[in-house]
Each structure stands twice: as C-alpha cells, then as structure tokens.
Amino acid sequence: MVGTSERLPELMYNLKLHNGKTLLFETSEKVFIPTGTTTLLLDSVREQIGSRGSILDIGCGIGVVGIALAAYGLATSLSASDISHEAVVLTEHNAVSNGCEVTARHSNLFEAWLDTAFDYIVDDVSGVAEGIAAVSGWFKNTSCESGYDGSLLTKNVIRQSHKHLRSGGRLFFPVISLSNETEIIAEARRCFEKVSLLKQKAWPLPDDLKPHLALLDRMRNEGVISYEEKFGTHIWTTSIYMAHN
Amino acid sequence: MQSLTQEQVIMIVARQFDDPGVTIDADSSMDNVADWDSLVHLGILVSLDVELEGRAAAVKKLAACRSVKEIVSCLAEHQLLTQ
Numbered sequence: 001m002v003g004t005s006e007r008l009p010e011l012m013y014n015l016k017l018h019n020g021k022t023l024l025f026e027t028s029e030k031v032f033i034p035t036g037t038t039t040l041l042l043d044s045v046r047e048q049i050g051s052r053g054s055i056l057d058i059g060c061g062i063g064v065v066g067i068a069l070a071a072y073g074l075a076t077s078l079s080a081s082d083i084s085h086e087a088v089v090l091t092e093h094n095a096v097s098n099g100c101e102v103t104a105r106h107s108n109l110f111e112a113w114l115d116t117a118f119d120y121i122v123d124d125v126s127g128v129a130e131g132i133a134a135v136s137g138w139f140k141n142t143s144c145e146s147g148y149d150g151s152l153l154t155k156n157v158i159r160q161s162h163k164h165l166r167s168g169g170r171l172f173f174p175v176i177s178l179s180n181e182t183e184i185i186a187e188a189r190r191c192f193e194k195v196s197l198l199k200q201k202a203w204p205l206p207d208d209l210k211p212h213l214a215l216l217d218r219m220r221n222e223g224v225i226s227y228e229e230k231f232g233t234h235i236w237t238t239s240i241y242m243a244h245n
Numbered sequence: 246m247q248s249l250t251q252e253q254v255i256m257i258v259a260r261q262f263d264d265p266g267v268t269i270d271a272d273s274s275m276d277n278v279a280d281w282d283s284l285v286h287l288g289i290l291v292s293l294d295v296e297l298e299g300r301a302a303a304v305k306k307l308a309a310c311r312s313v314k315e316i317v318s319c320l321a322e323h324q325l326l327t328q
Binding site: 018036043201202203204230231232233235 | 263265283284287288290291294302307308
C-alpha cells in the first residue's frame with residue numbers, strides 16, 4: 001500500500017505518500033470510495049514507472065491514483081476519465097487542491113480519448129462480478145456494469161489500450177478474484193506480448209458479503225470467481241498486472 | 246519449500262509492511278509494531294502458506310500467533326521450521 005490511507009469525516013479521503021506528503025481528496029456518496037485495491041494499484045505503478053511520461057487514469061473515480069502519481073513527479077501530463085460526471089468534477093477539484101494539472105473528461109472507457117496515446121494507462125474501472133457488487137458495500141451509489149463475471153470492463157480496456165499506448169507504453173490493471181481472473185488474463189495475453197503480475201494482496205471477506213456466501217459458493221463452483229477458506233476466514237485477492245509489447 | 250528458517254519468517258513478516266521505517270526482528274509482535282493490524286496479519290499468514298506450499302493453512306494455531314516468536318515456535322512444532 002502507498003503509505004496509509006483513511007477516510008476522514010465530511011467525505012474527505014486522506015492519502016499519505018511514501019515521500020512524506022499527504023494528499024487530501026474530496027469525495028462524495030455518489031462516487032466510488034477508494035479501497036485497498038486503489039492503493040495497491042498506485043503502489044505497483046509507482047514502483048514500475050522508470051521514467052516520467054504521459055499518464056491516463058481510466059476509471060479515475062475521485063482521481064486518487066493519477067493525482068498521486070503526479071505528486072510523485074511521474075507524470076509529464078495527467079489525463080483522467082470516468083463514466084461518472086460527479087467523479088470527473090471531483091477529480092478536477094482534487095487536482096487543483098493538490099497542486100496538480102489534469103485534463104479530466106467524462107468518458108465511457110476510451111470514448112473521450114479517441115485520438116490520444118499515452119505512455120502509461122492505469123485502469124481502475126469496476127471489476128467485480130455484478131451479482132457480488134450488488135450485495136457488497138463497494139458500489140452503494142455508483143454503477144458497476146462489469147458483467148456477470150466482472151470481467152467485461154477490464155477486458156474492454158485491455159482490448160482498446162493498445163491503440164492508446166505509445167511505443168513502449170504500459171498498461172496497469174487490477175484483477176479482483178471476485179471476478180473471472182482467468183478470462184481477463186487470457187484477454188491480456190491475446191492483446192499484449194508481455195503480461196506480468198506485479199503485486200498481490202489478500203483480503204478477508206467484508207462483513208456485508210458474509211450473508212451471501214451461497215451466492216459466492218455458486219459462482220466459485222461455476223468457475224466465475226475464486227476465494228479460499230483459510231485461517232478461519234474467507235480470503236479473496238487483488239492482483240496488479242502490467243501489460244506491454 | 247519444505248520448511249522455513251527463522252530469518253525467512255522474519256523476511257516474510259517484514260514484506261507485509263510497506264513502510265520502510267518499520268523494522269521487523271525476532272522480538273517483533275502485534276504489541277510493539279503499530280502497523281501490525283489484522284490485515285497485515287492475514288497477509289503474513291497467506292504468505293507463509295504460499296511459501297510452505299499450502300501446509301501453513303493446516304496449522305490451526307497459526308492464526309492466533311501474535312508475534313514472530315509465536316509464529317516461529319508454532320511452525321517448529323509442526324516441523325515447518327529449519328533450525
């Protein structure tokens with residue numbers, strides 16, 4: 001994780017960076033609240049980016065990943081987009097309040113970036129199986145149209161990314177084991193020559209999913225999701241991948 | 246891997262902390278390392294299980310261990326530690 005993060009009162013989100021800086025983000029009940037996956041993604045990208053470059057934060061939410069990468073001095077330019085209008089407005093606001101420049105656009109995946117290419121694309125679109133997302137607390141007032149197995153949006157980003165990456169560019173994407181990881185990685189390997197796992201983190205099943213174990217069991221038996229019962233709890237994972245040619 | 250050394254256990258525990266300011270040694274525990282919370286603890290257990298090729302999960306007592314010493318002792322009891 002990139003330092004520590006915590007939710008503050010009045011819908012503020014606090015992110016402590018490794019360089020000692022703290023970034024404050026305004027958020028809203030209507031947008032996705034950053035999770036451990038967000039910070040794991042940020043940490044992985046920060047460690048991998050060897051030289052500064054243009055960054056697209058796709059599925060930016062309130063802008064945490066992109067703005068933090070800019071705060072680390074890794075962005076020659078920062079672009080960000082989200083399907084939520086409110087998220088885009090908050091990203092613009094948070095960029096200004098954290099002293100960073102951003103081109104933020106409302107966009108369904110790459111629709112607003114048709115003729116633009118980047119050195120780094122960081123994908124954080126919804127990637128949880130829809131049935132699970134619906135009963136989880138992660139998407140209370142936000143959309144998660146990621147398909148039955150949760151792979152739809154991530155696979156679309158992977159498929160379209162090569163058109164939006166400059167030569168030598170890299171795509172970073174998280175895969176949650178509460179989605180069809182096998183399908184997503186197979187798609188990445190079809191589209192890119194190199195796909196590597198950067199980081200993986202285990203999480204206990206959140207309380208709001210525990211009453212829905214029958215659903216989770218069924219989806220696991222179908223091969224749609226994966227989790228394990230170990231150490232007296234149910235464990236699922238976030239894996240961060242990098243893809244490039 | 247058939248078993249771990251104490252040094253390897255310490256390395257596995259240390260890997261769970263992203264803060265370079267956190268130092269882990271044989272005396273480290275949930276009581277003296279502020280960032281060693283339940284989430285970090287789960288990460289330690291899962292990493293031990295990966296390194297021990299699934300055999301750590303069978304050690305029921307391991308989840309209750311609160312320190313490097315307890316983890317090392319527990320692994321030793323189950324022949325998962327190389328002295």
